[in-house]
Amino acid sequence: MYQSILDFLTHEGASYGDVRVHLVDEAEHISTLNGSVRSYTLESKKGYGIRALFNGAWGFASSEDLSENGMLSCAKLALDKARASSLAVKFPIQLSVKDIFKDTYNTKVEIDPFSVPVADKVERLLSIDNKLSHERFDFWGTYVSFYKRKMMIVDTEGSQIERNLMEIDGSIFVSAKDADGLTQRRTHALYLDHNGTSGWENFMTDRFDQALRIKDELLAVLDAPVCEKEVVDLILLNDMMALQTHETIGHALELDRILGYELSYAGGSHIDLKHFGSLKFGSSKLNARADGTVKNSPGSIGYDDDGVKARNVLMIENGILKDAITSRQMITEANAVAGREVFSESGATCRAESYNRMPIERMNNINVDFGQDGNLDELISKVENGIIMDAPRSWSIGSNRENFHFACEIGWRVKNGKITGVVRNPSYRGDSLKFWNALKYVGNEQTWKLVPVFNCGKGQPNQVMRLGHGVPVCVFSNVQVGD
Numbered sequence: 001m002y003q004s005i006l007d008f009l010t011h012e013g014a015s016y017g018d019v020r021v022h023l024v025d026e027a028e029h030i031s032t033l034n035g036s037v038r039s040y041t042l043e044s045k046k047g048y049g050i051r052a053l054f055n056g057a058w059g060f061a062s063s064e065d066l067s068e069n070g071m072l073s074c075a076k077l078a079l080d081k082a083r084a085s086s087l088a089v090k091f092p093i094q095l096s097v098k099d100i101f102k103d104t105y106n107t108k109v110e111i112d113p114f115s116v117p118v119a120d121k122v123e124r125l126l127s128i129d130n131k132l133s134h135e136r137f138d139f140w141g142t143y144v145s146f147y148k149r150k151m152m153i154v155d156t157e158g159s160q161i162e163r164n165l166m167e168i169d170g171s172i173f174v175s176a177k178d179a180d181g182l183t184q185r186r187t188h189a190l191y192l193d194h195n196g197t198s199g200w201e202n203f204m205t206d207r208f209d210q211a212l213r214i215k216d217e218l219l220a221v222l223d224a225p226v227c228e229k230e231v232v233d234l235i236l237l238n239d240m241m242a243l244q245t246h247e248t249i250g251h252a253l254e255l256d257r258i259l260g261y262e263l264s265y266a267g268g269s270h271i272d273l274k275h276f277g278s279l280k281f282g283s284s285k286l287n288a289r290a291d292g293t294v295k296n297s298p299g300s301i302g303y304d305d306d307g308v309k310a311r312n313v314l315m316i317e318n319g320i321l322k323d324a325i326t327s328r329q330m331i332t333e334a335n336a337v338a339g340r341e342v343f344s345e346s347g348a349t350c351r352a353e354s355y356n357r358m359p360i361e362r363m364n365n366i367n368v369d370f371g372q373d374g375n376l377d378e379l380i381s382k383v384e385n386g387i388i389m390d391a392p393r394s395w396s397i398g399s400n401r402e403n404f405h406f407a408c409e410i411g412w413r414v415k416n417g418k419i420t421g422v423v424r425n426p427s428y429r430g431d432s433l434k435f436w437n438a439l440k441y442v443g444n445e446q447t448w449k450l451v452p453v454f455n456c457g458k459g460q461p462n463q464v465m466r467l468g469h470g471v472p473v474c475v476f477s478n479v480q481v482g483d
Contacts, residue, residue, distance in 0.1 A: 017075075095306075095333050149165045151165070184409070191207055229481070247395065250271070250469075253424060265460050269400055
């Protein structure tokens with residue numbers, strides 16, 4: 001049936017077409033609050049999206065009617081949209097060459113969360129919820145989500161790819177008011193084991209149950225002094241390093257943003273095509289990559305929605321900007337605009353949130369390589385006057401990702417290589433390039449963690465994407481904090 005749809009598209013003049021089918025698309029969400037189940041939802045759907053490229057313009061349509069007639073009607077609609085768009089296209093779309101695959105990709109899972117009785121999952125969450133309670137806390141709770149998809153991609157170039165994906169997300173939190181009446185919180189989100197599996201087994205481990213730690217940390221925050229305004233060395237733990245990487249490397253290096261395609265909604269980038277190969281993005285300690293091959297991450301899906309096999313793309317090497325987050329479409333346009341070959345092949349980052357969304361360039365796993373400057377204790381010992389910060393509380397980023405201001409849940413004062421106490425309302429700000437060029441120390445492999453992100457928004461209509469950031473603990477010099 002799929003082949004007949006592809007044959008129709010080519011017969012009607014499409015230079016390229018594909019069908020992306022979600023045969024299974026399930027999502028389960030469970031949360032608790034103050035000792036009780038707060039919410040439970042189970043969603044299940046099926047559908048498909050069809051793209052047609054005609055005279056350099058895309059057309060896209062989607063449907064839940066999986067009959068042959070339904071798919072043919074959807075293909076006609078996609079083609080009609082492409083024809084109409086081709087009348088006003090400014091830069092005719094050309095897709096870069098790709099390898100053709102007939103393959104199946106599977107996420108490794110030990111225990112399928114959808115096979116576990118709901119009662120057992122609720123029991124586990126409530127057991128952790130009960131550990132979170134304290135007389136000073138106003139709210140506490142837990143949250144888990146599971147996403148299961150079976151997807152087929154077939155295209156007019158001959159690709160036939162099946163993907164069976166499982167993605168898991170979980171977090172716990174505590175919240176209370178401090179002496180000034182302001183709400184403080186501590187959260188813990190499940191880190192993923194890049195050598196492990198994506199299944200219910202993760203929620204039976206201590207990696208998820210961090211109740212006692214975040215309780216003690218929130219109690220310390222409630223009575224701590226406010227973070228003072230000063231310039232110090234900044235030690236970012238993994239959650240904050242993930243946000244810093246996401247906002248000022250990831251979004252800044254999405255090629256469609258660099259070309260101006262997200263200006264009306266998500267913003268642009270301070271990076272220009274002329275910067276690739278020469279811009280000193282960060283200190284020589286910085287090596288960052290868009291790596292779709294990292295195991296056990298929601299950003300690792302085997303193949304992107306263009307049918308390009310996942311790659312490990314080194315974007316920043318020893319501080320120098322080398323590459324970007326790219327797709328088949330955008331690299332041909334970028335090279336034409338630049339008048340030179342800036343990008344040689346797609347980075348396999350063209351993805352859609354669901355079958356009813358058009359694939360666009362999205363982050364996969366935007367990682368920072370670990371370094372050789374020691375473990376956390378050794379990094380702290382190198383700092384004479386500094387602040388350790390963890391867990392994003394609020395964030396504000398320039399529309400072109402040129403600057404930022406981040407507030408954190410907790411901070412620790414460091415003096416002469418030792419932690420001397422907790423600070424409340426820690427925050428820091430900076431200019432993106434200046435900040436990354438101030439990268440002083442990069443933690444070793446022991447400090448590197450895979451932090452999942454399940455709320456990355458982009459595109460019109462909006463698409464919320466799931467991905468990961470593998471990041472070490474890092475130290476930055478001369479950063480403005482407490483402002």
